[in-house]
Amino acid sequence: MLSRTDPKLTANIARTPGGARVDLVLVADMVERGAKVLDVGCGDGELLRLLSERRDVDGRGIELSREGVNECVAKGLAVIQGDADTDLADYPDDAFDYVILSQTLQATRQPRVVLEHMLRIGRHAVVSFPNFGHWSVRLQLLFAGHMPRTEILPYSWYDTPNIHHCTIKDFVQLCAAIGVKIEKAVALNAWGSPLRLNAPWWFWNLFGQQAVFLLSRKN
Amino acid sequence: MTDTAEADDMREVPDGVREADAPRDSLLARFGNDRPLKLDAGVALSPFQIAYRTYGTLNAARSNAVLICHALTGDQHVVGVHPVTKKNGWWETLVGPGKPVDTDRYFVICANVVGGCMGTSGPASTNPATGKPWGLDFPVITIRDMVRAQAMLLDHLGIDTLFAVVGGSMGGMQVLQWAESFPDRVFAALPIACATRHSAQNIAFHEVGRQAVMADPEWRGGRYHLEGTNPRRGLAVARMGAHITYLSDAALHRKFGRKFQDRENPTFSFDADFQVESYLRHQGISFVERFDANSYLYLTRAMDYFDLAADHNGVLANAFKGTPTRFCVISFTSDWLFPTSESRAIVHALNAASARVSFAEIVSDKGHDAFLLEEPEMFGIVRGFLDGASKARGLTSAKAG
Numbered sequence: 001m002l003s004r005t006d007p008k009l010t011a012n013i014a015r016t017p018g019g020a021r022v023d024l025v026l027v028a029d030m031v032e033r034g035a036k037v038l039d040v041g042c043g044d045g046e047l048l049r050l051l052s053e054r055r056d057v058d059g060r061g062i063e064l065s066r067e068g069v070n071e072c073v074a075k076g077l078a079v080i081q082g083d084a085d086t087d088l089a090d091y092p093d094d095a096f097d098y099v100i101l102s103q104t105l106q107a108t109r110q111p112r113v114v115l116e117h118m119l120r121i122g123r124h125a126v127v128s129f130p131n132f133g134h135w136s137v138r139l140q141l142l143f144a145g146h147m148p149r150t151e152i153l154p155y156s157w158y159d160t161p162n163i164h165h166c167t168i169k170d171f172v173q174l175c176a177a178i179g180v181k182i183e184k185a186v187a188l189n190a191w192g193s194p195l196r197l198n199a200p201w202w203f204w205n206l207f208g209q210q211a212v213f214l215l216s217r218k219n
Numbered sequence: 220m221t222d223t224a225e226a227d228d229m230r231e232v233p234d235g236v237r238e239a240d241a242p243r244d245s246l247l248a249r250f251g252n253d254r255p256l257k258l259d260a261g262v263a264l265s266p267f268q269i270a271y272r273t274y275g276t277l278n279a280a281r282s283n284a285v286l287i288c289h290a291l292t293g294d295q296h297v298v299g300v301h302p303v304t305k306k307n308g309w310w311e312t313l314v315g316p317g318k319p320v321d322t323d324r325y326f327v328i329c330a331n332v333v334g335g336c337m338g339t340s341g342p343a344s345t346n347p348a349t350g351k352p353w354g355l356d357f358p359v360i361t362i363r364d365m366v367r368a369q370a371m372l373l374d375h376l377g378i379d380t381l382f383a384v385v386g387g388s389m390g391g392m393q394v395l396q397w398a399e400s401f402p403d404r405v406f407a408a409l410p411i412a413c414a415t416r417h418s419a420q421n422i423a424f425h426e427v428g429r430q431a432v433m434a435d436p437e438w439r440g441g442r443y444h445l446e447g448t449n450p451r452r453g454l455a456v457a458r459m460g461a462h463i464t465y466l467s468d469a470a471l472h473r474k475f476g477r478k479f480q481d482r483e484n485p486t487f488s489f490d491a492d493f494q495v496e497s498y499l500r501h502q503g504i505s506f507v508e509r510f511d512a513n514s515y516l517y518l519t520r521a522m523d524y525f526d527l528a529a530d531h532n533g534v535l536a537n538a539f540k541g542t543p544t545r546f547c548v549i550s551f552t553s554d555w556l557f558p559t560s561e562s563r564a565i566v567h568a569l570n571a572a573s574a575r576v577s578f579a580e581i582v583s584d585k586g587h588d589a590f591l592l593e594e595p596e597m598f599g600i601v602r603g604f605l606d607g608a609s610k611a612r613g614l615t616s617a618k619a620g
Contacts, residue, residue, distance in 0.1 A: 066579075070599070073577040073603055073604060074602070075607070
């Protein structure tokens with residue numbers, strides 16, 4: 001599974017003037033103040049830190065890489081070493097208000113199962129992922145004829161941790177398939193700015209470099 | 220204090236006086252017949268005493284106390300010169316001024332466990348009913364009994380809630396037991412290199428050690444204190460066997476390899492030709508100078524009996540249901556006595572109980588003993604965890620206030 005501490009990934013993600021990653025700020029802003037949050041694949045704890053500073057949340061994290069975990073714990077964050085694919089099953093129902101999966105979905109072995117667990121454990125899920133439908137991805141495959149490599153998907157096909165790429169459209173269809181309600185969705189362009197809110201899905205799917213979804217269970 | 224309990228005192232005792240009754244460089248809390256220690260074995264221990272040491276200053280709110288729980292062969296001398304061995308305290312790497320468990324900030328307490336031989340009542344202590352050493356008449360004790368006794372010590376010290384309980388190995392078992400028995404008295408728990416139960420393999424190793432002690436003719440059915448003998452050889456062999464389990468193949472190889480001890484060639488005898496043999500013999504011999512053989516039997520037994528899940532119909536998570544305590548679990552990659560899988564089981568249970576838990580596995584080739592050694596990554600984690608917890612607890616960085 002991908003680790004968010006991976007410099008290859010994080011170096012090219014747009015940042016706010018304050019130095020925080022725009023996608024993480026967007027995720028943080030979707031979380032209610034004071035909520036209980038599980039960050040799956042929490043990397044070096046940047047989002048947990050943001051959440052505790054900006055939203056005053058009770059945050060926990062799971063991270064695959066030992067370095068990431070030990071760095072987080074040394075910062076005083078409640079983080080354990082674990083794998084989204086195998087360890088979410090240990091958590092009881094309704095243990096959290098939000099379960100966050102940021103830039104990790106495409107690296108899980110069973111994205112659907114992971115998403116189902118997230119909405120079992122948490123009342124809400126926040127998922128962010130790189131959009132494989134972005135025009136630059138499509139152009140590379142169409143004209144250059146090789147697996148796309150972009151700023152936020154910098155790997156060659158043979159050494160990528162990203163094994164389940166999806167487009168925004170694919171993700172929306174998965175949500176429909178497992179009966180998940182989309183509360184909110186935001187697509188970011190390559191400069192980290194949100195796309196027009198009233199744009200149609202096809203527009204987002206073509207021009208969104210990343211997407212952030214706030215999900216909840218359908219009653 | 221009641222009339223049967225004398226005031227604590229820092230004792231000045233000449234060499235040669237038995238440490239079990241009159242521990243040097245220690246504080247002593249005495250509990251009279253009105254305050255018996257109720258044991259899992261179904262009997263009460265009274266009167267009894269607890270030998271302990273403290274470091275740092277208790278703040279006005281009495282909220283900065285950290286209890287250190289020692290391992291099987293440890294004692295209350297965490298920091299400072301040991302009165303018997305004259306060596307440094309056993310956890311000076313981690314505890315002290317400016318250290319991760321910072322005695323400039325926290326009031327650190329460490330008590331010798333019940334069943335021990337460094338001043339808390341145990342089989343080497345004098346049985347008040349007979350005026351002679353308890354020997355095997357001392358009741359069998361459990362990890363829970365140790366924790367109960369520590370809780371009585373805290374009551375005696377007027378400390379309601381511990382800021383943290385920290386311990387490795389058998390000390391880690393006590394930390395887990397504290398969190399289970401007294402969740403409201405433990406703000407933060409740091410169990411290191413331990414498990415919620417002793418495995419069959421661990422029980423097996425302990426049994427070998429106990430049999431070595433009992434096979435020594437000087438053991439005399441546990442009555443060696445009365446008969447003027449001492450099962451040194453048996454206890455030394457027990458220690459040698461146990462010591463191997465605290466190390467790792469890699470650590471032994473790095474330290475000794477197949478190197479000879481002060482010789483060029485094998486002597487074709489059963490001398491300690493190899494450095495590793497010489498080292499183990501030294502470990503065994505130095506151990507018996509400071510440890511009581513019966514105490515070794517009792518404490519290994521206490522670890523064997525430990526099984527937190529068994530007390531909750533086999534469901535470990537129920538041991539921590541609704542716990543307010545925040546946990547930081549630490550294991551080491553080369554620890555095969557308490558492997559990472561055991562720590563992971565603790566973490567799974569804590570997750571299932573929705574507890575606030577951190578878990579770090581530290582890369583080390585030093586085996587189980589790594590928790591006592593120079594492990595900078597562990598230091599960083601312990602410091603970070605306690606810092607985070609102290610912010611949540613509202614402790615200021617200054618000492619007593």
